[in-house]
Amino acid sequence: MTVKQLSCLFSFIIILFSCNENNRKKVSNAAISDTIAKSIKFNKLKKLFVVGGFDGNGKQDTIFQHNYSKKTNTEIEKSPDPFENDWEIVENWFYNQKADLYLTINKKNQDTLHLGTAQGLYCLINIGDNNQDGKDEIALVIDKLEMSRVNSCKIYSLCNKKWMQLKQFGVHEDSFDFSTNKAPIFGDIKGYLEKQNNKWVFKDYSRQSYENEEEVGKMKLLKLDKCN
Structure with missing residues (x-):
C-alpha cells in the first residue's frame, strides 16, 4: 500500500x-x-374573561384571554406549573412555543389586543366607563416571563374600533399573592387599583416624586382621557 x-x-x-x-x-x-x-409537571393554563359594554353599542360583550402557540398553531391549554418546576423551565417552554397572549371580543370584525409572550394575566378587570365616552374600559396586569415582581397595570379602551392604551402605572405583584390551593379571580389590585365610594382610585408604585408630603402613599382618583 x-x-x-x-x-x-x-x-x-x-x-x-x-x-x-x-x-x-x-x-x-x-x-x-x-x-x-x-x-415537566403541567397544569391547566388559567384564562380570564370579563363582561361589559366595551364597543359602545349598548349591548353586553365578553372579552376572552387567549394564549396561542405559534409553534404548533394551536391554543395552549396546559403549560408548565410555575410552582412545580424550575422557573427557567417554565420561561424556556413559553418562548419555545412562541406563545402569543392576546384578547378577543365575542363579536365578528373586532380588534385583537396582542400583549406579547407571557404566561397569562394576573387580572382582567372591567373598571366601567371612567371617561364618560359610552364604553367600559379594562385594566390588566400581564404575568410576565421574568423574575422581577415590579410590574405595571395597563388600562385600555376600544377607540374607533381599535384598542388604545389610556393609562399605565406601576404595581407590585405582592397584590396577587394568595394562600389557597386555587388562584382567586382578582377584581381589583390591592393597594394600587381599588374601588372606594363607588369610584376607582389608584396608586403608582413607580412614582418617585410628590408635590407635597400629604400625597406620599395616598391613592388618587382615577381619571382617564377620552379616546383621540
Whole structure:
C-alpha cells in the first residue's frame, strides 16, 4: 500500500470516527431533552374573561384571554406549573412555543389586543366607563416571563374600533399573592387599583416624586382621557 493510499485510509477513519461521535452526541442531547420534557409537571393554563359594554353599542360583550402557540398553531391549554418546576423551565417552554397572549371580543370584525409572550394575566378587570365616552374600559396586569415582581397595570379602551392604551402605572405583584390551593379571580389590585365610594382610585408604585408630603402613599382618583 502506498503512502498516498495510507493517508487516504487514515483520513477516512478520522471522518468516520467524527461522524459516529457527532451522532452519539445528537442521540445523547435528544435523550437529555426527552428526559427533561417528561419530567415537566403541567397544569391547566388559567384564562380570564370579563363582561361589559366595551364597543359602545349598548349591548353586553365578553372579552376572552387567549394564549396561542405559534409553534404548533394551536391554543395552549396546559403549560408548565410555575410552582412545580424550575422557573427557567417554565420561561424556556413559553418562548419555545412562541406563545402569543392576546384578547378577543365575542363579536365578528373586532380588534385583537396582542400583549406579547407571557404566561397569562394576573387580572382582567372591567373598571366601567371612567371617561364618560359610552364604553367600559379594562385594566390588566400581564404575568410576565421574568423574575422581577415590579410590574405595571395597563388600562385600555376600544377607540374607533381599535384598542388604545389610556393609562399605565406601576404595581407590585405582592397584590396577587394568595394562600389557597386555587388562584382567586382578582377584581381589583390591592393597594394600587381599588374601588372606594363607588369610584376607582389608584396608586403608582413607580412614582418617585410628590408635590407635597400629604400625597406620599395616598391613592388618587382615577381619571382617564377620552379616546383621540
